[in-house]
Amino acid sequence: MKCSKCGFNNPEEAIFCEKCDWKLGETYIPEMKVNRTMLSALALAIGIVAIIPIVLKDMYIVSTVVGAIGLIIGGYSFNAPRLLKMENRQVPMALSAAGLALSAVAFIYSIAFLV
Numbered sequence: 001m002k003c004s005k006c007g008f009n010n011p012e013e014a015i016f017c018e019k020c021d022w023k024l025g026e027t028y029i030p031e032m033k034v035n036r037t038m039l040s041a042l043a044l045a046i047g048i049v050a051i052i053p054i055v056l057k058d059m060y061i062v063s064t065v066v067g068a069i070g071l072i073i074g075g076y077s078f079n080a081p082r083l084l085k086m087e088n089r090q091v092p093m094a095l096s097a098a099g100l101a102l103s104a105v106a107f108i109y110s111i112a113f114l115v
Contacts, residue, residue: 001014001024001025003017003019003020003022003024003028004022004024004026004027004028005017005020005022005028006019006020006022008020010024036077036080036081036084036092037091037092037095039073039076039077039080039092039096040077040078040081040091040092040093040095040096040099041095042073042077042099043070043073043074043077043078043095043096043099043100043103044095044096044098044099044102045099046066046069046070046073046074046099046103047070047074047098047099047100047101047102047103047106048099048102049066049070050063050066050067050069050070050102050103050106050107051063051102051105051106053066053106053110054106054109054110060110060113060114061110061114063106063107063109063110064106064107064110064111064114066103066106067103067104067105067106067107067108067110068103068107069103070099070100070102070103070106070107071100071103071104071107073099074096074097074099074100074103075100077092077095077096077099078093078096078097078100080092081093081096
């Protein structure tokens with residue numbers, strides 16, 4: 001019997017895979033993991049996009065909305081590598097921190113201008 005998780009060919013009478021201990025006969029569905037580095041890069045990109053409307057002038061509402069989204073994604077992506085105890089977490093955290101800072105500046109500046 002072939003294991004649905006690792007593909008090992010087990011004897012027909014086996015209940016569990018001899019290689020990975022997966023229960024034979026059950027379908028294996030791999031977990032989808034979020035790439036934390038890509039999420040950190042997304043936070044940086046949103047931070048940059050949040051600053052652009054301020055430079056272009058008269059787009060403060062757009063900057064406020066994008067800045068708020070950047071604050072949420074940046075906060076999550078900054079803390080996720082630390083909380084998950086990722087190895088090599090300095091790069092994702094640095095990208096997230098830069099995006100978070102840009103989003104915060106854009107959000108605060110545009111709110112101050114609108115008020």
